[in-house]
Amino acid sequence: HFISNGGIAKLYFLALRTDTSKGVSEGLTYFIATPDMEGFSIGRVHEKMGQRLSQNAELIFKDCRIPEANRASEPGRAMAERRKFVRGSNIEAAATVLGTARAAYEDALEYARNRVQGGRPIIEHQAVGFMLADCFAEYEASRRLLHYAAWTAGQEDLYDPKMGFMTKAFVSEASFRIATRALEVWGGMGYMTESPMEKYLRDAASFLHSDGTNQAMRIRTMPFL
Numbered sequence: 001h002f003i004s005n006g007g008i009a010k011l012y013f014l015a016l017r018t019d020t021s022k023g024v025s026e027g028l029t030y031f032i033a034t035p036d037m038e039g040f041s042i043g044r045v046h047e048k049m050g051q052r053l054s055q056n057a058e059l060i061f062k063d064c065r066i067p068e069a070n071r072a073s074e075p076g077r078a079m080a081e082r083r084k085f086v087r088g089s090n091i092e093a094a095a096t097v098l099g100t101a102r103a104a105y106e107d108a109l110e111y112a113r114n115r116v117q118g119g120r121p122i123i124e125h126q127a128v129g130f131m132l133a134d135c136f137a138e139y140e141a142s143r144r145l146l147h148y149a150a151w152t153a154g155q156e157d158l159y160d161p162k163m164g165f166m167t168k169a170f171v172s173e174a175s176f177r178i179a180t181r182a183l184e185v186w187g188g189m190g191y192m193t194e195s196p197m198e199k200y201l202r203d204a205a206s207f208l209h210s211d212g213t214n215q216a217m218r219i220r221t222m223p224f225l
Contacts, residue, residue, distance in 0.1 A: 004210075006057025007042040010034065015078040016066065028078035031066045039064030050202030051210070083161075089211055090164040091150050094171035097207035098142055101175035104200035105135045108182035122185075131181040138174040146171055162224040169217040172207040179204040 003012075012033040019027040033040055043058030073081045109132055112123035122128045149167040152158040183190035183197040190197035208214055 001058050002046060002056045003059050004054060004056055006055060006059055007045055008055055012040075012059065013072060014066065015082070018075055022076065025079045026076050029071060029075050030073035030078045030081060032070045032072050033061075033064070033066060037064055037066070048206065050199070050204070051206040086212075087153055087159070087161070087164060090168035090217070091146065091153055093207060093211035094142075094146050094149070094168045097172050097175045097204055098139070098146060100200055100203045100207075101135075101139055101142070101178040104179040104182035104197065104204070105132075105139055107196055107200075108132060108135065108185040112185050128185055131185055135178045135181050138178055142171040142174045160224065162221040165212075165217040165221045168207075168211060169214040172204070172214060176201075176204045176208060 012035075014031050014033055015028045016031050017024075017027055018029040021027070035042075039062050041060045041062075043060045045055060045057045048056065109123075112128055112132060113121050115122045118125070123132065145167055149163040152160060152163055179197075179201040183201050186195060186197050189195050192198070212220075
């Protein structure tokens with residue numbers, strides 16, 4: 001379920017159990033499947049509230065045989081290869097959702113400067129100003145953490161796995177809060193589908209779960225503390 005680019009991709013990487021005498025960390029091997037393989041089909045394409053152009057679908061395998069020629073890793077090395085991939089993917093996910101947060105913050109800031117209530121721009125009302133100040137602080141903190149995590153990921157002597165895990169968790173949660181506040185700055189208009197704010201919130205929400213849930217990010221961090 002929920003396979004990214006399901007139904008669109010031309011190649012699918014599968015982590016298959018090839019050695020039942022070993023645990024998951026040592027008994028999985030990567031193979032490549034293609035949509036034309038007998039026994040492989042696409043099931044339900046999921047309807048999502050956000051990130052709707054990133055298609056997620058169900059993959060169905062029924063009596064599907066993957067040939068040895070399609071092996072994409074050394075036997076038993078799938079999880080080791082996956083760790084190399086995750087080294088960058090968590091940071092990329094954080095960067096993506098932070099872009100959504102930045103757009104939400106900037107649109108809210110512009111709206112607050114131009115929207116007049118009570119004879120003055122609403123940014124001058126303390127309740128609105130506080131929300132925008134919090135958006136600014138969380139955005140800048142997230143951006144600096146993200147830059148540092150990305151830099152250390154490229155330095156063998158400085159690389160720390162928990163930086164990627166917790167950057168993804170921290171930035172996605174901060175971005176969701178930023179998008180929520182930004183919508184509130186717009187008031188009732190922000191809830192309307194003709195405004196961009198509700199889409200920012202829907203898109204930001206998806207990163208609380210995608211590329212690994214934030215609970216999983218914390219579990220993976222614990223051994224490195």
